[in-house]
Amino acid sequence: MRIAIVGAGVAGSYLGNRLHSRGHEVEIFEASKSQDHWPVCAWGASRHMLEKFSSESGLDFSKYTLHVGQRLRMDLPAEKKEYLELKGLVTYDKKRWEQDLLKELKVHYGQRCLPSSQLFNGFDYILDCTGVHRSLLPKSNENFIIPAYEYLIENAHDIDEFYVIGYKGARGYFWFFPLGDGMAYVGAGDIDKKYYGISEFFNQNPKAKILKKIGRPIRLSPPKRMQPFSQHNVIGVGESIGCVFPLLGEGIIPSLICSDIFLNNIDTAAGFDFKGYRDQVLKRFGYYDDVYRIVRLKMAGKLSTVKHFGLLMNMYRNMKKEELRFGFEIDFGKMRRLVNAL
Numbered sequence: 001m002r003i004a005i006v007g008a009g010v011a012g013s014y015l016g017n018r019l020h021s022r023g024h025e026v027e028i029f030e031a032s033k034s035q036d037h038w039p040v041c042a043w044g045a046s047r048h049m050l051e052k053f054s055s056e057s058g059l060d061f062s063k064y065t066l067h068v069g070q071r072l073r074m075d076l077p078a079e080k081k082e083y084l085e086l087k088g089l090v091t092y093d094k095k096r097w098e099q100d101l102l103k104e105l106k107v108h109y110g111q112r113c114l115p116s117s118q119l120f121n122g123f124d125y126i127l128d129c130t131g132v133h134r135s136l137l138p139k140s141n142e143n144f145i146i147p148a149y150e151y152l153i154e155n156a157h158d159i160d161e162f163y164v165i166g167y168k169g170a171r172g173y174f175w176f177f178p179l180g181d182g183m184a185y186v187g188a189g190d191i192d193k194k195y196y197g198i199s200e201f202f203n204q205n206p207k208a209k210i211l212k213k214i215g216r217p218i219r220l221s222p223p224k225r226m227q228p229f230s231q232h233n234v235i236g237v238g239e240s241i242g243c244v245f246p247l248l249g250e251g252i253i254p255s256l257i258c259s260d261i262f263l264n265n266i267d268t269a270a271g272f273d274f275k276g277y278r279d280q281v282l283k284r285f286g287y288y289d290d291v292y293r294i295v296r297l298k299m300a301g302k303l304s305t306v307k308h309f310g311l312l313m314n315m316y317r318n319m320k321k322e323e324l325r326f327g328f329e330i331d332f333g334k335m336r337r338l339v340n341a342l
């Protein structure tokens with residue numbers, strides 16, 4: 001089949017590679033120019049999952065790992081602190097990983113596509129892998145996004161662990177993600193756009209040198225609220241249809257899981273199975289809707305650990321089952337303390 005992929009991010013580059021190796025004719029259209037293309041992200045995700053996705057695409061993930069985390073330090077409101085044991089959370093060279101996935105493919109950089117684009121004549125399917133932009137699919141009923149930006153820095157040798165500051169009311173958080181050799185991402189996502197922690201970090205670390213400032217919002221509304229997933233022969237994959245874990249704004253692994261669901265439904269005798277894809281995405285990401293409700297209730301100051309106990313338990317049970325997919329320990333006591341502290 002002839003397949004156009006719009007967006008060369010995590011979903012677009014992975015799908016391009018996998019579809020090409022299955023014998024499909026693939027072309028990628030990416031808005032940014034080749035020399036400016038940068039994966040806007042803090043490059044943190046679970047090694048266990050990335051090893052699997054890499055080996056399926058012929059890559060050796062160990063060549064891309066930058067920092068292997070041991071624990072994550074969390075500063076919480078009212079001077080509280082928590083530490084999470086890490087179970088595979090790493091940072092990796094996401095730019096090189098995506099570039100290597102795209103090596104054998106025809107990529108048209110500098111092509112910002114619109115739904116009406118003439119570029120797609122003759123393609124059987126067009127994949128909307130444009131992430132938060134959702135450039136080709138119609139608007140969804142509920143599009144909740146959180147503003148975020150970050151700095152790529154060097155000379156940050158004093159901290160070499162994952163570090164976050166959780167904001168009161170779960171309204172966002174600051175992150176420090178080490179990239180090895182004193183390099184790191186320092187950033188924040190914050191519904192109130194105050195981004196507490198960033199200027200404090202630079203005051204405390206005067207030697208840290210900024211190499212790049214990047215940013216874009218992160219979508220928190222999950223798949224259930226990001227329908228439709230397709231229109232005519234345009235199909236959304238990844239963050240464009242809400243595949244982001246709403247509590248953390250973490251979308252690398254969810255976008256790749258969504259890509260695998262796409263792959264399970266493309267090579268049927270009747271062509272792409274739209275219904276199968278929709279059902280499987282809704283099922284796989286079903287509990288993300290509960291997590292989203294928890295986040296929105298907390299942001300509105302309406303979350304009650306008594307009244308919403310069922311929702312919280314559901315989040316805990318589902319996350320616990322997927323501990324290795326997250327790359328950090330899922331502990332009920334810590335989760336309860338966290339929910340109460342925020």
Ligand SMILES: Cc1cc2nc3c(=O)[nH]c(=O)nc-3n(C[C@H](O)[C@H](O)[C@H](O)COP(=O)(O)OP(=O)(O)OC[C@H]3O[C@@H](n4cnc5c(N)ncnc54)[C@H](O)[C@@H]3O)c2cc1C
Nearest residue numbers: 007009010011031041042043044113131135238239251252
């Ligand atoms: C600051 C920040 C830090 C983050 N950190 C993490 C993290 O550490 N771990 C994690 O798991 N998640 C993180 N996320 C979320 C994660 O990066 C995204 O959820 C994930 O990249 C989504 O993948 P995607 O392939 O759906 O879209 P993207 O990776 O965003 O790719 C979309 C691509 O489409 C292109 N594009 C957009 N519009 C058009 C158009 N009209 N025509 C052509 N091309 C277009 C864009 O240029 C981009 O290359 C972070 C997000 C932000 C903003």
